Amino acid sequence: MDPYKVLGVSPDADKETIDKAHKELVKKYHPDRFTDNPLRDLAEEKLKEINEAYEIIKKSPSYTGGRTGGGYSGSSGSTGDFATVRNYINAGQISTAEGMLDRMNVKTAEWFFLKGLCAIKRGWQDRAYSYIQTAVNMDPGNQEYRFYLNQFTARTQTYRNYGNNGGYSSSDSCDCCLNLWCADSICECLGGDLISCC
The missing domain is CATH 4.10.910 (30s ribosomal protein s13; domain 2)
Structure with a gap:
């Protein structure tokens, strides 16, 4: 889940724009608007997703004015280079992002996490898992890394079950x-x- 897409704002949006977008979406999908309506459950689900995305963004340094946190756009005290790499990833410029990462001398948890995001974008699932797992091992308290690892694990678990004769034959x-x-x-x-x- 890209929290910025959920709220319909760009990753470089300012705090006021993010807050306004969140407020409008909460009004739009609030369950009270859907009383005695079969869409109420869907609205509640969407509202939950909106609030989760908002919480992730609120923890990011770009939202909090540079303080560290666990958000999507620059968590764990990302340096300017890491923030730039994230922008390239968000813009789909994976080669440029990887090039910047490969030129860095220090390989921190953030570095491994961003390499994992690049691998996901390229469809290299095994590498992505390895990079993100390393990031979590290096910084176990980082909620962003853990969130992505959990999402990745849940998404690939079904595939692996089928691949191990859990659903399809191997003929x-x-x-x-x-x-x-x-x-x-x-x-x-x-x-x-x-x-x-x-």
Whole structure:
């Protein structure tokens, strides 16, 4: 979840703009507006998401005027370079963000976290998990890192369950051909012919 997208503001929006957007969305999705309406549950869900996004943004240094916190846009006391890398990631300029990270000498928890975000954007799930796990291990108290690790783990758990025969069989085209050949052989032994060309 990108909290800025949830609130409909840009990552460089000022405090007043963020507060105004939050207030308008709370009014729009407040459950009291949906009494005796089947959309009430959806409105409550959306309101919860809006409030979570707002809380994440409120903890960010850009919102608090530079103090450290656990927000999305520069948590854990990000230096100016890390904030710039985050802006590049948010803008989809992953190569530029990675280039900046690769030129940094010190590899902090923030560095590993941002490398993980870049890997996610590139679809490199194993690398992303490894980077974000390292960030959490280096800074276990950082709620932003932990949030992303939990989201990542929940999202990939279903995939891994299916990949380990939890939902799909592991047959491939060779198994299919082998099964057809066996079925044809059995049919021929019994006087029939499943596949006439064999």
